[in-house]
Each structure stands twice: as structure tokens, then as C-alpha cells.
Amino acid sequence: MGCQEEQVLKQVIELYEKILSLGSLKPSKDLNKLFTQLVLVCLAPSEIDVTKLAPKFQEMRSKLLGLRAEAEGHLETHYSTIIGNCYDEPLNYLHICPYFDRYIKRCFLEYNILTKYSTQVPRRVAMIGSGPLPLTSIILALRHLPATQFDNYDLDPAANEMAARLVESDSNLSSRMHFHTKNVMSIGKDELQEYDVVFLAALVGLERQEKIQVIQHLAQNMAPGSDLLFIFDL
Numbered sequence: 052m053g054c055q056e057e058q059v060l061k062q063v064i065e066l067y068e069k070i071l072s073l074g075s076l077k078p079s080k081d082l083n084k085l086f087t088q089l090v091l092v093c094l095a096p097s098e099i100d101v102t103k104l105a106p107k108f109q110e111m112r113s114k115l116l117g118l119r120a121e122a123e124g125h126l127e128t129h130y131s132t133i134i135g136n137c138y139d140e141p142l143n144y145l146h147i148c149p150y151f152d153r154y155i156k157r158c159f160l161e162y163n164i165l166t167k168y169s170t171q172v173p174r175r176v177a178m179i180g181s182g183p184l185p186l187t188s189i190i191l192a193l194r195h196l197p198a199t200q201f202d203n204y205d206l207d208p209a210a211n212e213m214a215a216r217l218v219e220s221d222s223n224l225s226s227r228m229h230f231h232t233k234n235v236m237s238i239g240k241d242e243l244q245e246y247d248v249v250f251l252a253a254l255v256g257l258e259r260q261e262k263i264q265v266i267q268h269l270a271q272n273m274a275p276g277s278d279l280l281f282i283f284d285l
Contacts, residue, residue, distance in 0.1 A: 056099050060108065062092045067115055076122040078129045086122065089115070116257040123254060127184040128213065135216040142193070142221055145186065154186040155194075161187070161280060162195040165248065169278060172196065173247035178203045179235050179269075180252030183210040185228075187250065187282060189217070192224055200227045202246070208232045235265055240272040248278045 066089045073082055101112060130148045134141045145151055165173070173196065178188045181203035188201045205211050211230035218225045235255060243249070249269055256262035269279055 056097065059092060059095070059097050059099060063089065063115075064111070066092065067111055070115075070118060076118060077125045082122060086119065113258065120254045120257055124182065124210075127182050128210070131183040131213040131217065135213055140220050141217045142189070142224070145189070145217075148184065148186070151186070154190055157282075158187060158190040158195065161250075161282075162191060164280065165278065169248070171247075173199050173278075175200045175202065175246050177201075177238075177243070177246040177249045178252070179238075179249060179265075180255035181205050181210075181214060181230070182252070182254075183207075183213040184217070185214045187252075188228065189224070192227060198227075201229070203228065203230045204233050204235065204238065205230070206232065206234055236268055238272075243269065243272040244274040244277075246274065246277060248280065249273060250280050250282055252282050 066085055070076075070082070070085050070089075073079070073085075076082065101109075104112070134144050134147060138144045148154075176188075176191070176196070176199055178185060178201060181188055182205055185203050188203055192199065192201055203211070203214060205214075211232055215225075215228075215230050218228045235251075251265065251269070256265040266279070273279065
């Protein structure tokens with residue numbers, strides 16, 4: 052391993068240890084700063100092949116993925132709770148989320164991809180891994196797909212309850228937005244074939260093999276001609 056690769060690993064290890072030392076993954080300036088630094092390190096050009104890392108680094112990588120997913124869950128829960136509990140019309144306050152503008156841009160990109168490769172406007176859309184703050188579903192439904200039904204799937208019933216609270220004040224949106232507590236692997240063929248488009252959230256299947264299994268399950272059971280879109284963080 053070259054000097055550059057060793058330096059990258061050293062930086063990742065230092066950030067990993069600092070994240071653990073915080074003792075909590077709930078939203079804070081320190082945690083946000085550390086994860087931002089980690090993202091910048093990981094996005095920098097590098098010749099590192101993660102599949103060839105020593106077992107201890109593979110283990111650390113897996114733990115980091117889990118920490119990041121947990122932190123993202125806490126962040127979404129934090130803002131969903133504030134918006135859903137403090138305002139009579141929560142949809143008017145989504146901009147409070149620090150990454151709301153990023154979602155606006157990403158949804159515009161996703162909609163453009165759909166219109167480029169699909170011959171018709173989707174009638175029903177499934178959002179796998181929607182979470183307590185389903186911004187992708189909400190933004191697409193309000194800004195780009197005003198007649199489409201959205202079925203949101205998440206493992207956590209509390210997350211679905213919080214998400215439903217955000218849309219219940221809007222009669223049109225709440226009639227098109229449904230929430231299901233289900234593991235993606237338990238969504239059967241009859242159910243999946245109802246959808247013209249399936250979105251797969253970035254945090255569904257953190258490890259490579261798990262992600263492959265999820266994609267295979269969807270590909271084998273989705274309707275012929277339907278579209279599968281992967282959601283990645285920007």
C-alpha cells in the first residue's frame with residue numbers, strides 16, 4: 052500500500068474514533084462536522100480497493116456504514132418530530148431541514164430521468180426505505196407527479212407514523228401517500244407488480260451483498276417494463 056493510501060486510512064481511522072468518542076449519534080454540530088470530513092476523505096481520488104483491505108479495516112468500514120445509517124435516522128427523526136409536532140401545516144415548514152434544497156435538486160434530477168426513459172407518467176410508485184422524513188416522496192408528489200400514488204415502505208412503524216403525520220393536513224397528498232411497515236424482502240410479486248416505478252433508498256442494504264440481494268429480489272418480482280431507480284446522496 053502506498054503512502055497516499057496509508058494516509059487516507061489514517062484519516063478514516065481518526066475520524067471513526069472521534070465519532071465513537073462523541074458517545075451519541077443524535078444531531079450535533081460536532082457530529083455533522085466529523086461526517087462531513089469523512090465524506091470528503093472518502094470522495095477524494097484514491098487507488099484503494101476496499102475489497103482488498105485487511106479484515107480489521109473491513110470491520111471498521113462496516114461499522115462506519117452502520118454508524119452513518121443510524122446517525123441519518125436520528126437526523127430524520129429529529130426534524131420530522133419538530134415539523135410534525137410544532138406546526139399545523141407541516142408541509143409549509145419542510146425547508147427547516149438543513150438538506151431540503153439538496154432534495155429539491157435531486158428530485159428534479161430524478162424526475163428528469165423518469166421522463167427521459169419512461170413513456171408515460173407513473174400511476175403508482177413504491178419508495179423502499181422511506182424513513183420518518185420521506186422528502187423524496189413528498190417533493191415528487193407535490194412538484195412533479197401530482198396525480199401519482201406513492202406507497203412508502205419502511206421497517207420501523209414509528210418512522211411511518213411520523214411520516215404520515217407530515218402529510219395528513221393536506222387532503223390531496225394524504226390520499227395519495229400510503230405507508231407500509233415491511234421488509235423489502237417480504238414484498239411479494241403480486242404487490243411489486245402494481246408499481247410503474249420503484250425507488251430504492253441509499254441506506255437499504257448497507258453492505259454490497261445485502262444490496263445485491265435486494266436488487267435481485269426487486270428485479271425478479273417487479274412488473275415487466277417498470278423502472279427501478281436508486282437514490283444516492285448528493
